[in-house]
Amino acid sequence: MIRETIALTKRELLRLARNPQAIATSLLLPILYLLLFGQGFNLGNLAGRGLPPGALTALLIGAPTYFSYFAAGMVGFVAVTATLFIGANVIFDKLFGILKRISSTPASAASIFGARLIAGSIQPIGLAFLVLGLSIALGHLGLSGLDVTASVGPVGALEIVLAVVILSVMFASLFLAIGFSIEQPQTYFAIVNAINLPVLLTSAALYPWGTMPAWLQNVASYNPVTLAVEVIRLNLFAAAPSYYAYSAGVYLLGLLGWAVAMNLIATVLARRALGPRH
């Protein structure tokens, strides 16, 4: 079981490494957002034009600048956009007969699914930390950058890592669940588009919390992207804890609940797709 999972994970990673265009595409999106959207959409300028001091920090629930708030949000954003492709890969592997070959071997459904989950989570995890690093670096290059105002200790760092990992695993599970249940790429992309935008636009990844209407804040508080982003913001911004109802651990637990539920659903669907057809 372990040997099969390792062999299949290696296969997924080899394929990823041999597809530099896909890696470039997945890098492009967060880089464009940070370099263009983050720089252009600068709420700090509004603050300079009449907002009372401290009002911006209140709107951004503890973040010193909109870019800082947004950079933490982008970590959640990339977890969604970078896990997309692993569900699509399942469909292409079905179309090219590769999944048929793999399921004709004694490899268990758990290892076939597990390998894709591991390989599929690695890229978003890597991207998430690239986003954090790049955002901090931009601040040192005379552009808007991520301004970390809290001192991040080992526990905080661990919480951030956990939030990124759990969120990536959750979305990887979601997209694998869809990939294993769908036969046609066009159907997959239609469904994924119908999920992606609503998930991102009902989260607190991009909007300043203080400008969101109460009903949207309510919806967003249950959104897994929000939960992960809250853990990150709580650890990066010194003023944040006073604005949040719970500690980072509570948000992490909520996020874990999402991930476990999604993983269970995906496992059931994958097992069904990999077992004998009826």
Place this chain on the structure above:
Amino acid sequence: MSGTLPGDGWIVAQDLVKTFNGSVHAVRGVSFEVRPGEIYGFLGPNGAGKTTTVAMLTAGLEATSGTGLVDGLDVRREPSRVKRRIGVVFQESTADGDLTGRENLELAAALYSVPRSELRARVDGLLERMQIGEAADRLAKTYSGGMRRRLELAAGIVHAPRILFLDEPTLGLDPQGRAGFWKYVLELRRDHAMTVFVTTHYLDEADDMCDRIAIIDHGTIVATGTPGELKDRLGGDIVTVRPTSPAPTLGPVLGAVPGVTSVGQQDGAYRLKCANGETLVPAIVAACVGAGVGLQGVSLKRPSLDEVFLEFTGREFREDEGPTATDRAVMVGRVRERFRGRR
């Protein structure tokens, strides 16, 4: 087949039935036994139910009813043990194009739990044997059709299974590629006493390579036997006698030759059926000479599987006759899915 179940190396199908979506009858109850070390051919046109039968016996598809026993194991009850003991080569290409030939085989070896200590030697040996050694470290998507097929075969036997299922393994290969592929299969059978179950719609392939054949049409087995037996059931050989000029009186003369069972006429030539044509040719020629009829030529033909197929199905062997039952089932599924998606 009473008493103990056939074990090592046997493939047994007992009244296997597969119906898709309750209405598409892909396989309508097939029963057969493949003995250890035998090459057993499943011959039939597209859509006859060959691939569906293979899928049921290799634990890829659940039978609607009936039993499949492979290497002494019930496929429905012990699918993973069955998978461990068999090799499968599918009709479509399933090699991973983004991996090299060697990586494809190493992956297959890991999935079949080939001991690590043997892995390298096994993979190198197969690459050599299948003549892909030089291309071993190239991505499989750069391989020619024949090389890909040989890679598929290598991946199917990397764990040295007792039983090998080949589903239309030479589909789309040129004659040279087909001959090359079969050379390896025959070697495997010789060296490892492997049982081989092969589906094909190439009549010549079934004739040349298989020890026994089942002819399947519309999901039912219509005849089984060795290629020779099947042809014998047609009533023997066909001797064609072509006179130099029309000879209307020759028919009764030929019919009177002892051993000739029937006489037919086609395009001015006489087609004689007889049990053993070779020994009758002298007597037939003598009868023509005795009747004063000059001969342009005499030919002897063992009946081909083409004629066997015609005899047992009442139709010419058809190559492509629209979608297969599996295709139809998939299409129905897709239409349903789209419909669901729109609601």
